[in-house]
Amino acid sequence: MKRVGGTWLVVVVLAMGTAEARAQVPQPSPPLQLSGPRVVATGVDFAVRGGGAASGQGIRIEAQRGARWGRLGAAVADPDGRFRARVRPRRPRRSYTLRAAAADGRVSAPIVVRSRDVTLAAVGDINLGDGPGLVMAQRGLRFPWTGVARALRRSDMAFGNLECAVSTRGSPVPKQFNFRGRPAALGVIARYAGFDVLNLANNHSGDYGAAALLDTVRHVRRLGMAAVGAGGSLASASAPRVVNRLGLKVAFVGFSNILPASFFAGPGRAGTQAATPQAIRRSVRRARRRADVVIATFHWGVERATHEDARQRAFAAAALDAGATAVIGAHPHVLQPIRRDGRRLVAYSLGNFVFSAGSPGTTRTGILRLRLSARGVEGSRLALAVIEGTRPRLLGSG
Secondary structure (H helix, E strand, C coil): CHHHHHHHHHHHHHHHHHHHHHHHCCCCCCCCEEECCCEEECCCCEEEEEECCCCCCEEEEEEEECCEEEEEEEEECCCCCCEEEEECCCCCCCEEEEEEEECCCCECCCEEEEEECEEEEEEEEECCCHHHHHHHHHHCCCHHHCCCHHHHHCCCEEEEEECCEECCCCCCCCCCCCCEECHHHHHHHHHCCCCCEEECCCCCCCCCHHHHHHHHHHHHHHCCCEEECEECCHHHHHCCEEEEECCEEEEEEEEECCCCHHHECECCECEECECCHHHHHHHHHHHHHHCCEEEEEEECCCCCCCCCCHHHHHHHHHHHHCCCCEEEEECCCCECCEEEECCEEEECCECEEECCCCCHHHHEEEEEEEEEECCEEEEEEEEEEEEECCEEEECCCC
């Protein structure tokens, strides 16, 4: 032991010195990481997240502008080194090249977030009873939609005016026409035709009484669609319904100016939201606080009149002044003018769509396609169609 003790002791000292030296060598920091959505709506704020930062470290989110990088957001890392930031683009772009930059000089690999407009397909009156109901009983529930379903599904969201009750309950109220459809036909609207929002503020949703109207609202919602303009009380009927696509929040509100007045909702009474200047301003302003874009839909005007009247213009102006982005109308059963002013639009009537139409004017219809961004309406086009029997058929490519 004595003969080798000195040597052994030297080895131990050297080993301890080597371990201490290793402990003093700075360990490499983990790579900084950044991720975000692949696509966002034009002009909206969006969230990015990342990891690999030091606890409490400040992080800058930078966007590439030519050869330079500019700050678009900031975050502070949590104890695990993760961070999350809200990106607020100064101006809309088709794509954003982003990176995370830490206070210690590290930067993440860049990511690309694309942006595009959100598309809305809007149509006029949809009746699942009367003539269309008879045709569906003979030729199947999908028959009225076979010429347009693919075109509707291509949009990010689809909207129409449901001009009937959908229920097996109730009895017809005293009026000239009463329309009622089958719940199964409504399922085809959601799953095959691809609708996301249906307006119920009209003069036929109450055709079979309050219980049937409430059934209609429940069926629409059960199928994953938003029911606009009707409910179990005025508060429910006037509430905005918000649909989110690619981060763009689009709120819909519905109003009816067509009798019978017994269909209008009250504080404790089921029904539709009546169109008055006060109701329009109140409902649209409420929607504007919750969304980037507001679509106000109206049941109004004179049947078969090819141009809007003074009351339609006044209601549209009230909605736009209160913050609506677009106004979409129905009830005249014919197409009426579509007027665009900058990034706002009014379509006074989109006519019939799935409906028994006999006269030449009432068979002309179409799908209004809107391109929406956080700034408003970026583009619009009416794809014309003709109703053959009860089935709309797009003219041209659609």
